[in-house]
Amino acid sequence: MTGNLDGGSTRADDWSERAQWLLPALLIVAGLSVWEIWVRVDNTPDWLLPAPSDIAASLINDWQLLLRHTWVTLQEVLLGFAAALITGALLAAALDASPVLKRATYPLIVASQAIPIVALAPLLLVWFGYGLLPKVIVTGLVAFFPIVVTTYDGLRSTDRETLELLRSMGAGRWTRFRLVKVPSALPSLFSGARIGVSVAVIGAVFGEYVGAKAGLGYLMNISSGRLLTDRVFACIVLLALLAIALFGLVSWLESRCLPWRTRLVGGR
């Protein structure tokens, strides 16, 4: 029931929009400057803490190597996330459709989150080897939980009176699900997906840490062993960028899929 034809004051909006980018950028620049100066004045050895300029140099000099490993990690993240998204959404729908199934499996789903990935990852290595699959599984496992929980909540919180209205129109269960439940749960699904894609990156790196032949996690592991700390930092930078990019991608998809929301928040 929230009408919002009344647009806020535009000058304040403009400023806050600019500040949104300006403030974090300034903070980063300030932080990097302090870091750079500190390392140079203190003469800290490279292997202990490289200067931001060293990290930048590593990013530039090793770009081919870094790109190859980033691609591997990206593949793991995307595959694991896609698997988590599909199974998560389907499971949420099944839980919503069947209270019996919900009562039987929901505690197990929650319990699955208590299993330490630290314990599971080496086992997956034993079962599935050093290839892509065990990493995809770890990634999928960590991304799956937030997606199931938020999507299920979204389906559950569908407006009851609206569902009754559809029923009075003669709409069957499937029609009600398709026309009302799915669209009203989509915002929740996207919230879950945004959390899921962020933790998926962590999952992939962890999978690589335990045992791999490629990927940014693997590269970090061997680089730190050889005291190539600047390259470790370069990997961290790339991982952060990867997470931001994927988060942004999900947010962009959300705005494309839910035009009624974006048009109301930012639109004219």
Add this chain to the structure above:
Amino acid sequence: MGECVQPFESRSSLPVVPRFLQIDGLTAGYEENGQHLPVLVDLTFSVGEGEFVSVIGPSGSGKSTLLDIIAGLIEPDCGELLIGGQRTGASERLGISAYMKQRDLLLPWRTVVENAALALEVGGMPRRTARAEAMVRLDEFGLTGFGAHYPAQLSGGMRQRVALLRTMLAGRSLILLDEPFGALDAITRATMQDWLLKRVGDHARTVILVTHDVEEAIFIADRVIVLTGRPARVAHTEVIDLPRPRTRAMVTEGRFVAHKTAVMTALGLFSESRP
């Protein structure tokens, strides 16, 4: 389950020519803390084809339950509901009526046109055709140029007009209105009543309007059924003797006032013992 009152004379008193909707000995209630609370008791009345009936009663008198039963959403404890002389079960009545509630229940992700076409789409009409049908009716409901707007971009009165368009467009023979203008301010409300009269007049449908506004009940309807407090029975039926089309000025006429007095008396609004 509550005890069913056996209708003793109602069955034999049913008219020979079946009325469009006949409600006979309807009894319903719900369980709360293991106790059965009766909401409707032995309710009997009928509605003719093309007739506009208002149902008025104190709040909590089970008016919404009555509409839910007619719409087929709830199965009553006992009693019969006949449509065109045919006994119907709740599930058979789903899809027969077009239901409109106090909340507009527009789907926020659908535009005005898409919302208006909803019942047609549910009824199996191809999307494009349904939306085209809705599109041509926008003018009639004062929604010109708003077809591509989302509900959150509209005012309360406009949203309610979209809901009204959705209800009318459904093409059902029976229209159920549950305090459709209850949440609107007095001026918007009066305008909406005029809209409703005009649109229903154009299409001659059977309408049951539930309201707790005495003036609205009389102004719009051919007949006003007054219910008692919970559990609800029919306290009084007032046949409204006012010509159509109705105009606002009638509200001050002697006949209107007489109807109003009768309905208010039936509601017990004049008895001195009221707290």
